[in-house]
Amino acid sequence: MLQKILRRPDVEKCTGLKRSSIYAGVADGTFPKPVPLGPKAVGWLETDIVDWQKARIAERDASSAA
Numbered sequence: 001m002l003q004k005i006l007r008r009p010d011v012e013k014c015t016g017l018k019r020s021s022i023y024a025g026v027a028d029g030t031f032p033k034p035v036p037l038g039p040k041a042v043g044w045l046e047t048d049i050v051d052w053q054k055a056r057i058a059e060r061d062a063s064s065a066a
Helices: 006-015 019-028 046-065
Strands: 035-038 041-045
Touching: 006 019, 006 041, 006 046, 041 046
Parallel strands: none
Antiparallel strands: 035 041
């Protein structure tokens, strides 16, 4: 099955994060790593971004239930 690859502007729109926050999250392991597309191009698997969003929602729900 083919997966959709999102470029950074689309990832910013989906997550509400800006470039610096995305790359800071990648560096500290709290955001999915990009997939290399070429010498100077990267993208993120849409499924990785959706999973990241679901994890943030689960964290929110767990903290509000505590």
